[in-house]
Amino acid sequence: MTTVTLTGGSASLQYFAAAAGNLAIVTDGMHYGWPSPSLPQILNNTSSPLCISSSEGALMAVMPLLGAIVGALTAANIVDYFGRKKTIIFTAVPFFLAWIMVAFAKTVMYLYLARFIAGVADGVTFTVVPMYIGEIAEPRIRGLLGSSCSVSWILGFLLINLIGSYLSISTTALVSSSLCVIAFVTFLWMPESPYYLLMRNKPEQAKESLRRFRGNADLDEEIKKMRVSIQTCSKARGRFFDLFTVASNRKAVIIVAGLRGFQQFSGTTAITFYAQEIFLQAGSNISSKQASIMYFTVMLIMTMVSSSIVDKAGRKPLLLISMTGSIIALFLEGTYFYIEKETSIDTSSLEYLPVAGLILFVIFFSVGMQSIPICLLGELFPTNVKAYALCLADVYFSLVAAIASKFLQVMMDNYGIHMAFYGFTICSILGLVFIICVVPETKGKSLEEIQHYLRGDQPMRYDVEMETIKIHDDNEPETNDLLIKS
Secondary structure (H helix, E strand, O other), X not given: OEEEEOOOOOOHHHHHHHHHHHHHHHHHHHHHHOHHHHHHHHXXXXXXXXXXXXXXXXXXXXXXXXXXXXXXXXXXXXXXXXXXXXXXXXXHHHHHHHHHHHHOOOOHHHHHXXXXXXXXXXXXXXXXXXXXXXXXXXXXXXXHHHHHHXXXXXXXXXXXXXXXXXXXXXXXXXXXXXXXXXXXXXXXXXXOOHHHHHXXXXXXXXXXXXXXXXXXXXOHHHHHHXXXXXXXXXXXXXXXXXXXXXXXXXXXXXXXXXXXXXXXXXXXXXXXXXXHHHHHHHOOOOOHHHHHHHHHHHHHHXXXXXXXXXXXXXXXXXXXXXXXXXXXHXXXXXXXXXXHHHOXXXXXXXXXXXXXXXXXXXXXXXXXXXXXXXXXXXXXXXXXXXXXXXXXXHHHHHHHHHHXXXXXXXXXXXXXXXXXXXXXXXXXXXXXXXXXXXXXXXXXXXXXXXXXXXHOOOOEEEEOOOOEEEEOOOOOOHHHOEEEEO
């Protein structure tokens, strides 16, 4: 048996770099969540110069999703040229411009354009930030840092609901724009990804970057693994169609597409767009503003809990718990609205139920389905196609989220809100089956080991309790095992 000991360095800069990069995602979440407190102020409000109809409101809500398609396609072509760091810094500019346009908008067309620009920045952000975090993080904390993208996005939703519920649209936008400046300045001080520097044939800079992220650890073994991984991927220069022609990439695409699709058709983004409108329809004694703030606060707390335990509990168990609970909550929500809207049964004694149902939904959904699909984005794809994969994932997310949001609006306007929730329930049941049958466990695996798994190479055994990774080839005697102590 051969033993290689990897001295663990300080992870403080990894946490700080992830937090700095996630400021862009907080800003993105604020843009996405902006319709929740703002739509009730201008929807069919003839006293407002920005009065809009329900269909105009639906288009404005999903406009960032359309812009994200352009942004994701752009990011795929620039992130390997300009680097992860410069690309993340760049996103602060369109986010800032979008807020200024919202602040001084005189017609709905200005809002459309502003939110489209924010969507472009979103497409870039959600392509490059998970990539950057996945490349700088050690395996033992990669799940936590990867999941922080979702935590940051939800924090943005909560912040905009807090600010936008009590300030005017113009003031809210001006206050929100300040975060873009903070994000720009903060990330200037972060190191570039060592993976990217090795890709650009800058080994000394890559080692210095890794040293800053790992402290005084012995870096030679990790640099060697990175170099081998990059060289292996570079033998066949990555192309977009490699995502579908290479079996391991195709498997990763199916996993990510399934998870992101079922994530959105459980209704999460649609509900966040229309949170206050849903609570208004519920007619609860709790005000729609208070209910939506409560909703996003619980979402933030539970996603933080999920992020803190994902490296111990594992990805798949949390996904199963999350989807099962979401199915129950969505069904209860749909049933309440059906009884309240379509029958003569008195529901006055159950006015708490729609708020409680959505809180129950967000508790379970945030345990796994909110953050883990994004975490897996940074884990499942090799370096040579990662930019294309994240681009495709963001385009796909934008399309399915837009369809799910439009589905909710059409159902509310034409068939009743209960039909929307029943539809989300059915999709979530299908999602549970998908998780059971298709989604693998990546807990404790390095990026290289995950690629071994997707290619169907030798099995790996993990001893999490001892914080060891044991790689065993069944064709070799036990004495040839490699034990890596993390």
